[in-house]
Amino acid sequence: MFQQLSFKIRFQPYMLFVLLICGSFFSSTAHAQRIATQVDVRILASGLQHPWGMAFLPDGKILVTERVGRLRIVAPDGRISAPVKNVPAVYSEKQGGLLDVALDPNYDSNQLIYISYAEPATASGGTLASTAVARAKLVDNNLTNVKVIFRQDPKTHGGQHFGSRLAFAPDGNLFITLGDRGSHMEEAQNPSNHIGTIIRIRPDGTTPDDNPFVKDSKAKPEIWSYGHRSVQGAAIHPETGELWIHEHGPRGGDEINIPKPGKNYGWPEANYGVHYSMIPIKDEHAEQGFEEPIYYWTPSVAPSGMLFYTGGLFPGWRGNLFIGTLAGQHLIRLTISNDKVLSEERLLQNTVRLRDVEQGPEGAIYLLTDEEAGKILKMTPAAQ
Amino acid sequence: MFQQLSFKIRFQPYMLFVLLICGSFFSSTAHAQRIATQVDVRILASGLQHPWGMAFLPDGKILVTERVGRLRIVAPDGRISAPVKNVPAVYSEKQGGLLDVALDPNYDSNQLIYISYAEPATASGGTLASTAVARAKLVDNNLTNVKVIFRQDPKTHGGQHFGSRLAFAPDGNLFITLGDRGSHMEEAQNPSNHIGTIIRIRPDGTTPDDNPFVKDSKAKPEIWSYGHRSVQGAAIHPETGELWIHEHGPRGGDEINIPKPGKNYGWPEANYGVHYSMIPIKDEHAEQGFEEPIYYWTPSVAPSGMLFYTGGLFPGWRGNLFIGTLAGQHLIRLTISNDKVLSEERLLQNTVRLRDVEQGPEGAIYLLTDEEAGKILKMTPAAQ
Numbered sequence: 001m002f003q004q005l006s007f008k009i010r011f012q013p014y015m016l017f018v019l020l021i022c023g024s025f026f027s028s029t030a031h032a033q034r035i036a037t038q039v040d041v042r043i044l045a046s047g048l049q050h051p052w053g054m055a056f057l058p059d060g061k062i063l064v065t066e067r068v069g070r071l072r073i074v075a076p077d078g079r080i081s082a083p084v085k086n087v088p089a090v091y092s093e094k095q096g097g098l099l100d101v102a103l104d105p106n107y108d109s110n111q112l113i114y115i116s117y118a119e120p121a122t123a124s125g126g127t128l129a130s131t132a133v134a135r136a137k138l139v140d141n142n143l144t145n146v147k148v149i150f151r152q153d154p155k156t157h158g159g160q161h162f163g164s165r166l167a168f169a170p171d172g173n174l175f176i177t178l179g180d181r182g183s184h185m186e187e188a189q190n191p192s193n194h195i196g197t198i199i200r201i202r203p204d205g206t207t208p209d210d211n212p213f214v215k216d217s218k219a220k221p222e223i224w225s226y227g228h229r230s231v232q233g234a235a236i237h238p239e240t241g242e243l244w245i246h247e248h249g250p251r252g253g254d255e256i257n258i259p260k261p262g263k264n265y266g267w268p269e270a271n272y273g274v275h276y277s278m279i280p281i282k283d284e285h286a287e288q289g290f291e292e293p294i295y296y297w298t299p300s301v302a303p304s305g306m307l308f309y310t311g312g313l314f315p316g317w318r319g320n321l322f323i324g325t326l327a328g329q330h331l332i333r334l335t336i337s338n339d340k341v342l343s344e345e346r347l348l349q350n351t352v353r354l355r356d357v358e359q360g361p362e363g364a365i366y367l368l369t370d371e372e373a374g375k376i377l378k379m380t381p382a383a384q
Numbered sequence: 385m386f387q388q389l390s391f392k393i394r395f396q397p398y399m400l401f402v403l404l405i406c407g408s409f410f411s412s413t414a415h416a417q418r419i420a421t422q423v424d425v426r427i428l429a430s431g432l433q434h435p436w437g438m439a440f441l442p443d444g445k446i447l448v449t450e451r452v453g454r455l456r457i458v459a460p461d462g463r464i465s466a467p468v469k470n471v472p473a474v475y476s477e478k479q480g481g482l483l484d485v486a487l488d489p490n491y492d493s494n495q496l497i498y499i500s501y502a503e504p505a506t507a508s509g510g511t512l513a514s515t516a517v518a519r520a521k522l523v524d525n526n527l528t529n530v531k532v533i534f535r536q537d538p539k540t541h542g543g544q545h546f547g548s549r550l551a552f553a554p555d556g557n558l559f560i561t562l563g564d565r566g567s568h569m570e571e572a573q574n575p576s577n578h579i580g581t582i583i584r585i586r587p588d589g590t591t592p593d594d595n596p597f598v599k600d601s602k603a604k605p606e607i608w609s610y611g612h613r614s615v616q617g618a619a620i621h622p623e624t625g626e627l628w629i630h631e632h633g634p635r636g637g638d639e640i641n642i643p644k645p646g647k648n649y650g651w652p653e654a655n656y657g658v659h660y661s662m663i664p665i666k667d668e669h670a671e672q673g674f675e676e677p678i679y680y681w682t683p684s685v686a687p688s689g690m691l692f693y694t695g696g697l698f699p700g701w702r703g704n705l706f707i708g709t710l711a712g713q714h715l716i717r718l719t720i721s722n723d724k725v726l727s728e729e730r731l732l733q734n735t736v737r738l739r740d741v742e743q744g745p746e747g748a749i750y751l752l753t754d755e756e757a758g759k760i761l762k763m764t765p766a767a768q
Contacts, residue, residue, distance in 0.1 A: 272719075272727070296719075296727045335656075335682075343656070343680045344728050 037316065038382035041348070043375050044366070045078040051374040053100035053116075053165070054358050054366065058108060062376065063138075064368070065115065067097035073141065074376060086136070086143040091120035091129035094159025099131070102166035102174075104203060111137050112203070116164040116176060119148075121155045128155035130194075131162045131178050135203065149205030150176055150222065152194040158183045161230035161248075165306070170241040173200050173208055175224065177231030177245055185268040191219035191226045196267060198231065198245065198259050200224035212262030225259035227290060229267040233306035233323060246306060246323060249273035252298030253281070257291065258339055266290030272298050295341040301328030304370070305356035311363025313381055324354030326370055331357065421700065422766035425732070428750070429462040432758040437484035437500075437549070438742050438750065442492060446760065447522075448752070449499065451481035457525065458760060470520070470527040475504035475513035478543025483515070486550035486558075488587060496587070497522050500548040500560060503532075505539050512539035514578075515546045515562050519587065533589030534560055534606065536578040542567045545614035545632075549690070554625040557584050557592055559608065561615035561629055569652040575603035575610050580651060582615065582629065582643050584608035596646030609643035611674060613651040617690030617707060630690060630707060633657035636682030637665070641675065642723055650674030656682050679725040685712030688754070689740035695747025697765055708738030710754055715741065 050067040057063060062074040069090040073081040090098045096118030104112035112135055119132035130152035136143035160182030167175045180188040180196035188196025191213060199222045200211055213219035224243075233246040246256045247265075253273025257265050268275075270285040272293075285292040297303070305324040309317045321334040331347040331354060348354075353370035360366050365379040434451040441447060446458040453474040457465040474482045480502030488496035496519055503516035514536035520527035544566030551559045564572040564580035572580025575597060583606045584595055597603035608627075617630040630640045631649075637657025641649050652659075654669040656677075669676045681687075689708040693701045705718040715731040715738060732738075737754035744750050744762070751761040 292721065293726070298719075298727060298729065335680075337676065340724055342677070343682060345682065 040380050040382050042378045044378045045074050046375040048374040051368040055101045055103050063101050065098045065101050068092050069098045084141050088134050091118040096159050099164050100166045105168050113138050114166050118162045130155040131164045156181045163231045165234035167234040175243050177234045179230035188267045191223050196228045197226045198224045225263050227265040227267050232304040235306040235308050238308050238310050246303045254297040254300050255293035256295040257293050263291050272296045294339050302326035307357040311359050313363035322357045324357045326353045424764050424766050426762045428760040428762045429458050430759040435752040435758040439485045439487050447485050449482045449485050452476050453482045468525050472518050475502040480543050483548050484550045489552050495521050498550050502546045514539040515548045540565045547615045549618035551618040559627050561618045563614035572651045575607050580612045581610045582608040609647050611649040611651050616688040619690040619692050622692050622694050630687045636684050638681040638684050639677035640679040641677050647675050656680045678723050686710035691741040695743050697747035706741045708741045710737045
């Protein structure tokens with residue numbers, strides 16, 4: 001209750017308040033007493049139309065996408081820029097639109113940024129779309145030298161399951177997470193197309209020689225792993241350098257996976273949820289030759305955004321994995337040991353749909369809320 | 385909200401209603417839609433004074449302990465018997481009292497039952513107590529041939545952390561889970577006494593020859609494992625036959641462990657919580673030579689009762705691990721793969737303190753509520 005009430009207050013712009021992250025302290029009996037992390041949650045900016053992804057610029061400003069197709073730059077004081085010019089046209093129906101944004105590892109020297117989005121194509125029978133990734137140079141409030149470096153093949157009808165997140169590996173390659181496009185789930189088992197896959201390419205769009213399918217004439221060479229449903233969370237583990245992702249299940253079965261090259265993660269043959277048709281899905285992944293998730297949620301939380309926290313502001317949370325949730329309307333904090341989840345805590349419960357989670361340069365945790373007038377929330381430790 | 389309201393209704397005795405276990409159905413967007421298990425939760429009996437443990441008799445009746453020192457027999461229709469006679473005197477201060485109850489594996493032929501309880505002893509400076517286990521024959525509403533088969537050594541002052549649960553292994557030996565008695569936490573690291581240990585004995589109280597410390601003159605031969613804080617949940621895995629337990633942390637750090645013979649689980653040297661004094665505890669168990677938990681909760685949920693579900697009424701929940709919570713006031717459902725927790729769901733959230741979880745002969749799930757006028761709740765699938 002405390003959280004629900006306080007969250008209403010929190011939504012008065014520029015208000016600052018303290019939230020006991022696990023709810024108010026509790027001591028019905030000594031052994032039942034809890035420990036909570038006290039944080040301030042502040043609205044840094046609001047009025048963003050369904051913001052989807054964000055990335056921090058070296059000067060502390062934040063690049064933020066709006067799903068409708070706008071890219072904005074938000075100053076540390078919350079001021080929101082005019083839309084960045086020359087953003088490619090996007091298909092902004094349902095889940096489609098402008099999605100994630102990432103900086104080049106060498107941004108300081110080349111000012112290159114990457115955006116993922118639902119790219120339209122007109123065809124008989126209406127517009128087709130698929131996820132594309134463009135690279136461009138950010139000059140003031142403009143994109144220049146815009147180049148599309150990846151296109152999900154094929155383009156299809158429908159407005160669901162575009163993914164997508166962008167994550168640069170330590171070796172400089174770019175991971176792009178995609179979806180099964182909703183009406184084409186069975187194609188997630190077919191690596192001769194990009195449906196339901198994780199992509200690994202070089203920043204210029206070419207294919208690394210060591211991709212798992214480069215020598216397989218029946219598979220797309222850009223594919224890193226397949227059998228995924230819709231991947232809206234991706235992060236590189238700060239110690240192992242491995243890609244971690246999460247993906248939405250249908251009715252239940254949202255998964256965390258650590259995609260290995262050439263492996264099949266089972267969608268739609270294996271899942272811990274139930275098809276919308278209510279036809280049960282065989283849940284044993286391994287028995288069917290698929291990779292088991294390392295963790296999952298049933299019922300669905302609808303995860304979006306993924307962060308391995310490495311900052312100094314919350315020393316107790318270093319190494320923890322943070323995941324936002326849409327349907328769940330909370331922030332998940334997972335403690336990890338190797339590839340094993342050791343504990344799950346749900347923060348900001350029953351508050352708002354969260355679309356992205358990022359760490360700021362100062363170690364604060366930033367959240368995007370999925371709303372018609374969406375916000376950037378900034379989470380810092382409360383003054384003790 | 386739905387659940388909180390409905391739970392108030394549920395507390396009108398004999399009322400039956402349907403609860404959507406994960407909250408009301410939810411479909412803000414298709415991909416966010418959830419699947420819920422519909423259950424009926426009915427009050428089978430009420431007016432039990434802080435009921436603590438229960439066991440099902442072959443005739444379908446339920447043996448239930450009340451912490452104040454009474455043992456009752458509850459009929460399938462909810463009728464509560466007069467107190468069973470000849471129950472040993474108990475120390476019923478704070479967490480002390482009559483605790484768990486279990487049937488002998490050969491109950492059909494010998495009618496033997498086992499009860500764990502805080503056993504008092506008068507001494508200079510006030511009453512001492514420790515956890516004891518008595519075996520007796522249940523004849524109608526009386527205990528006969530009452531014999532104390534185990535006494536935690538030493539008896540100490542204080543009313544905290546008695547444990548305890550009773551679990552029979554497939555080999556016929558009896559596991560007894562204990563606590564550190566609160567004021568003696570450091571002794572949990574010293575196997576020359578029973579503080580903070582798991583005990584393994586034969587049903588007659590003698591020590592199995594293959595216990596880990598039988599040949600160690602500096603350790604108690606009844607000890608199976610040590611370094612535990614307060615263990616209020618124990619269950620035998622239905623496939624591996626291994627003992628699983630959970631234990632309370634201080635401020636956070638409630639753990640699930642699979643105790644191995646002779647192993648040290650680290651309390652109070654290693655824990656994922658914080659001492660009540662707020663002095664941090666080193667959380668890395670393995671680095672200090674202790675066993676890591678397979679899962680933990682921070683902040684605390686204060687777990688009590690543990691069930692591996694094997695019934696037919698909830699086919700989708702078969703093999704799942706159910707744990708009640710006191711401070712948490714919900715029922716935890718965990719899915720397991722070998723020794724790894726793959727998902728956590730919280731049922732009946734924000735409802736009532738739960739002390740025990742058992743499976744009935746028909747496959748229903750029975751819960752004890754920790755209240756001055758405690759209840760037995762019976763959970764079955766809702767009529768579709």
